[in-house]
Amino acid sequence: MQLHDYDKIRDYFDSVADERPKWRKRAGYFHKELRRYVKFLIPENSSVLEIGCETGDLLAQLSPKRGVGIDSSRTFIETAAKNFPHLEFKLGDLDNIEKLEINEKFDYIIVGSVIGYVDDIQNVLSGLKKFCKPETRILVSYYNYLWEPILKFAEMIRLRMRRPIQHWLSTSDLENFLYIAGFELVKKKNYFLIPFYVPLLSTFFNKFFANLGFFRKLSLVQILITRLPHCDRQAKDFSCSVIVPCRNERGNIEQVILRMPLIGKHTEIIFVEGHSKDGTYEECLRVKSKYSSRDIKVMQQDGEGKADAVRKGLSYTQGDIFMILDADLGVSPEELPKFFDALISNKGEFINGSRLVYSRNKQVMRFLNILGNKFFSFMFTFLLEQYLKDTLCGTKALWKQDYYRILSNREYFTDIDPFGDFDLLFGAAKLNLKIVEVPVHYYERSYGSTQIRRFRHGWLLLKMAFLAMGKLRFI
Numbered sequence: 001m002q003l004h005d006y007d008k009i010r011d012y013f014d015s016v017a018d019e020r021p022k023w024r025k026r027a028g029y030f031h032k033e034l035r036r037y038v039k040f041l042i043p044e045n046s047s048v049l050e051i052g053c054e055t056g057d058l059l060a061q062l063s064p065k066r067g068v069g070i071d072s073s074r075t076f077i078e079t080a081a082k083n084f085p086h087l088e089f090k091l092g093d094l095d096n097i098e099k100l101e102i103n104e105k106f107d108y109i110i111v112g113s114v115i116g117y118v119d120d121i122q123n124v125l126s127g128l129k130k131f132c133k134p135e136t137r138i139l140v141s142y143y144n145y146l147w148e149p150i151l152k153f154a155e156m157i158r159l160r161m162r163r164p165i166q167h168w169l170s171t172s173d174l175e176n177f178l179y180i181a182g183f184e185l186v187k188k189k190n191y192f193l194i195p196f197y198v199p200l201l202s203t204f205f206n207k208f209f210a211n212l213g214f215f216r217k218l219s220l221v222q223i224l225i226t227r228l229p230h231c232d233r234q235a236k237d238f239s240c241s242v243i244v245p246c247r248n249e250r251g252n253i254e255q256v257i258l259r260m261p262l263i264g265k266h267t268e269i270i271f272v273e274g275h276s277k278d279g280t281y282e283e284c285l286r287v288k289s290k291y292s293s294r295d296i297k298v299m300q301q302d303g304e305g306k307a308d309a310v311r312k313g314l315s316y317t318q319g320d321i322f323m324i325l326d327a328d329l330g331v332s333p334e335e336l337p338k339f340f341d342a343l344i345s346n347k348g349e350f351i352n353g354s355r356l357v358y359s360r361n362k363q364v365m366r367f368l369n370i371l372g373n374k375f376f377s378f379m380f381t382f383l384l385e386q387y388l389k390d391t392l393c394g395t396k397a398l399w400k401q402d403y404y405r406i407l408s409n410r411e412y413f414t415d416i417d418p419f420g421d422f423d424l425l426f427g428a429a430k431l432n433l434k435i436v437e438v439p440v441h442y443y444e445r446s447y448g449s450t451q452i453r454r455f456r457h458g459w460l461l462l463k464m465a466f467l468a469m470g471k472l473r474f475i
Contacts, residue, residue, distance in 0.1 A: 052114025056080030116166030251447030310420030348436025
């Protein structure tokens with residue numbers, strides 16, 4: 001027996017459909033800010049499916065290359081189709097979503113407050129798998145039940161449109177429903193301490209306080225971003241490209257090749273030399289000639305700095321998976337298959353090395369460097385909304401298609417990264433990729449001297465973190 005009379009709920013929304021624009025206008029600040037944040041989460045030209053699309057305003061704002069909206073209200077669907085003929089809208093029974101005649105998969109799926117009306121939430125969420133590919137992100141948005149008395153009072157004094165009774169769903173309830181339906185949480189966002197416009201105060205409370213500890217739990221809207229955690233991939237089907245930026249690392253170049261394992265169906269090694277003074281470029285060419293059976297490419301960067309070298313190397317890669325390995329061999333090439341395996345098995349989509357788990361020689365990382373790493377770990381975990389223990393490890397791996405998605409969004413952050421690693425981290429967070437750390441051993445270099453300048457580079461990292469904070473967290 002159904003707990004909700006879905007026919008009555010559908011009839012109710014049909015009856016108020018003509019009034020919906022009036023109520024949206026009355027709550028203009030709330031809807032404008034919510035659309036702005038969802039637009040931040042979903043890049044333009046994505047394929048988007050919205051469950052409970054109402055009159056299609058949100059879907060249209062996202063500028064999708066393919067947009068499909070589903071709603072159980074015929075009046076909503078007719079209005080949406082009339083207002084946005086370039087999008088597709090379908091009438092559908094949300095409690096039988098798996099039976100919808102849609103035979104395609106989407107980059108993003110949005111599930112709004114309609115989840116509070118369906119009779120079987122688990123079945124609805126499980127039915128979404130039909131429309132998912134490995135990289136699909138599902139955004140589930142719902143209101144904080146702590147606000148229920150305030151919202152009911154707003155309905156009584158006609159500041160808010162009356163609504164049928166919804167399920168009492170906490171964030172933990174939604175997380176559990178998603179988990180048992182087979183989805184994995186990537187991150188969650190709380191929004192709106194003040195859902196109406198008060199000059200200065202609304203911006204300050206909603207952008208700043210709503211992101212902090214206790215205040216997050218008081219926010220009106222909760223958004224969960226999830227993904228499918230499993231997929232069927234075989235390592236033998238994918239190739240790998242390893243980018244090795246190298247400056248004044250002549251004594252390490254041959255060791256990179258000798259110690260580099262064969263990864264996947266093919267391994268490409270790209271040395272990007274940075275105007276060395278010790279003959280590193282010539283050594284790269286010698287090694288390429290000596291080990292001609294390996295797929296080795298050698299190039300010189302056009303500009304300066306590791307970031308320039310990383311970007312040039314990545315622009316020439318041919319593999320399905322991209323990896324970055326520092327030429328100082330602090331992280332050994334033998335550990336790269338761990339990164340490859342984590343991607344293939346879909347444990348994550350951006351794999352970051354962590355040198356702060358295994359024990360190491362005291363000379364490898366000085367005390368001040370350890371303190372700096374711990375500080376930036378805390379800061380970047382808060383900034384990216386995913387746990388990171390070692391933000392400064394240069395060894396990273398990601399899928400080729402994800403790199404190009406990050407590249408297409410790079411202008412959003414401007415040119416703030418002199419190292420080449422953090423553009424990737426920031427871009428991965430912006431795309432809601434699952435960031436996972438692989439613990440690695442960290443060794444003392446046997447040739448050359450460190451190119452890290454603790455205080456100068458620490459200051460640059462601090463500047464980057466604060467610049468990115470306004471782009472990722474306090475938006």
